[in-house]
Amino acid sequence: MTVERLGELLTEVFGHESFRPHQEAVCRAVVEGRDGLLVMPTGAGKSLCYQLPGLARGGTTLVVSPLIALMEDQVAKMQALGLAAERIHSGRDRGASRQVCLDYLAGRLDFLFIAPERLSVPGFPEMLARRTPALVAVDEAHCISHWGHDFRPDYRLLGARLPQLRPAPVLALTATATPRVQEDIAAQLGLVKPGRFIHGFRRTNLAVEAAEVPPSRRGALVAELLADPARRPAIVYTPTRKEATALASELKGEVRAVAYHAGMTARDRDDVQARFLAGRAEVIVATIAFGMGIDKPDVRTVIHTGLPGSVEGYYQEIGRAGRDGLPSRAILLHSWGDIRTHEFFLERDYPEAHVLGDVFRALKEAPVPTEGLAQLVPLEPDVFQKALEKLWVFGGAVITPEGDVSRGKDGWQRAYDEQREHRKTQLVLMRRFAEGPICRMLQLVRHFGDEEDDGAPCGLCDVCAPGDGLAADTRRTTPMEEAALRRALELLRPRDGQTTGQLHAEVVRQFPAVDRRAFEELLGGLVRAGLARLEDDAFEKEGRVIRFRRVFLTGAGSRPGAAVEARVAVPPPSTTKARKAKGAGPKRERLPKLPIPKPSAGRPSLPHGGARGKPGPEAPGALPALVDALRRWRLGEAKK
Ligand code: ADP
Ligand code: MG
Secondary structure, three states: OOHHHHHHHHHHOOOOOOOOOOHHHHHHHHHOOOOEEEEOOOOOOOOHHHHHHHHHHOOOEEEEOOOHHHHHHHHHHHHHOOOOEEEEOOOOOHHHHHHHHHHHHOOOOOEEEEOHHHHHOOOHHHHHHOOOOOEEEEOOHHHHOOOOOOOOHHHHHHHHHHHHHOOOOEEEEEOOOOHHHHHHHHHHHOOOOOEEEEOOOOOOOEEEEEEEOOHHHHHHHHHHHHOOHHHOOEEEEOOOHHHHHHHHHHHHOOOOEEEEOOOOOHHHHHHHHHHHHOOOOOEEEEOOOOOOOOOOOOOOEEEEOOOOOOHHHHHHHHOOOOOOOOOEEEEEEEOHHHHHHHHHHHHHHOOOHHHHHHHHHHOOOOOEEHHHHHHHOOOOHHHHHHHHHHHHHOOOEEEOOOOEEEEOOOOHHHHHHHHHHHHHHHHHHHHHHHHOOOOHHHHHHHHOOOOOOOOOOOOOOOOOOHHHOOOOOEEEOOHHHHHHHHHHHHHHOOOOOOEHHHHHHHHHHHOOOOOHHHHHHHHHHHHHOOOEEEEEEEEEEOOEEEEEEEEEEOOOOOOOOOOOOOEEEOOOOOHHHHHHHHOOOOOOOOOOOOOOOOOOOOOOOOOOOOOOOOOOOOOOOOOHHHHHHHHHHHHHHHHO
């Protein structure tokens, strides 16, 4: 297969004039029969990297894909190009699936899309193995790794099944994989000396903004931001289903908005998604269930109304903005209290190891039906389900193709605990991202270990271009704060690059009112004023990574007598008083051993009651009248 021939297919079959960056190199490697790992952002054109080599190699390309909608969409597109593409998934009837199998065995298909769970259907992998595919493509490959953010247990089946399909080369594709997840993908799929194509995390048309906004103000702010038609179409991500529904109806008066979440029926979801894709709805208010594989080029804005659970997920979500290359925005609204929603989800999705232990001890060597097992363990059905799923993932339980379960290996607990820790670390990193006054794009690029990146600040985000931000409220520093900052600059001049902790320890001697958190906030003001920059650093201690930041002066900051005209984020109104009056500060973090700074008196979360509709302990059952009364009281306190 010559390179010219690849170019010919590109124009003749796909109608593209030229390759996008990196596509050609990937296609060449795959045509030559090499395994590959391809990590490029959403919209970069990864699909072509298996479609083209698959055709060039001749025979059938098997594509593993995690979502039915995604599969249907891809198959329709390929059929429209005149290619013989088919799919087998749970949404199709037996007759149709059988016909597809016959076509596959007769060599009539260019592409066959399958859902990963098909691989556990008895006889199906054997059927596939009766022919050697030209290529196996694993799309959204990060789903195989529990170190990622979107783990799908079904993807684990792949590792055991792929050997039967060799010597076909295997290409794993994803838009979101940290170096650790990349390793995991390669190991789980048994990739053989894979070509690694890790490219292009930097987005040059995306202005990323993170702003601390109290939950009570977020809805109105979203409405205000999206009132400008130039900021639509837009995707708004909310932390919970309830908030998605509530915000969508709140917005409906102004714009054509729809809600999307996993609690809706598949048909309703398909319907609102189709409306959004076709432009009949301009705003989709969704949980993170929305968006995988979405190919809508003109999304102008992605807003998050709460802190996401991981930088990987966040990057994936904002990556859906501006795929057409035109200027776009990603706006993250967050505050300290957001962490509690995550604690709730973490407790739900990762039960404590002793809960898994209860299930593990009930398991026997001989497989039993799941229902029978459930009766032996006194757990809520949901909790039981989660615990069993996790046991399976970590090797403590074995699930037969018939759905029966038996006891697995002993060593699951260590891996499971490590995984729980990892989830918490992801949250810590996400918070550092949101709070740190370091170029947002640069933080993202570094997070993914993009080695070819030049490391330059983006010039667009709220740190690089504070004046262009839309969401953050800022205020001038007080004379005392300004004096503290001047002192900080003085201290840095002889000793640049101090850690923020060291610097604070010095400054606080003279300015005892400036606590650590307030100081970090002030440093943000220095950065935004162009006088300093911060850098992440870390060291390892007793097997744990301790993260911290260093402060460096810029050229302007190092000039003695530089005017300090810093602006800082406005703290949430009245919180200090509300807390004192009610004694209702945030509960201490229930995440043990986490290097999360303690909330200072200035930053407690508001007593939001059920207003946000989040599933935390305070949400259900709160009477609207009571919530209203509390709100009025709080407002009164604030005015005082
Ligand atoms: P990804 O999977 O990386 O998110 P897709 O494979 O869905 O991205 O491609 C995104 C869009 O880019 C698709 O509409 C596709 O047709 C288009 N595309 C891919 N490669 C090219 C190319 N070489 N020239 C022009 N358009 C391309
Ligand atoms: Mg894709």
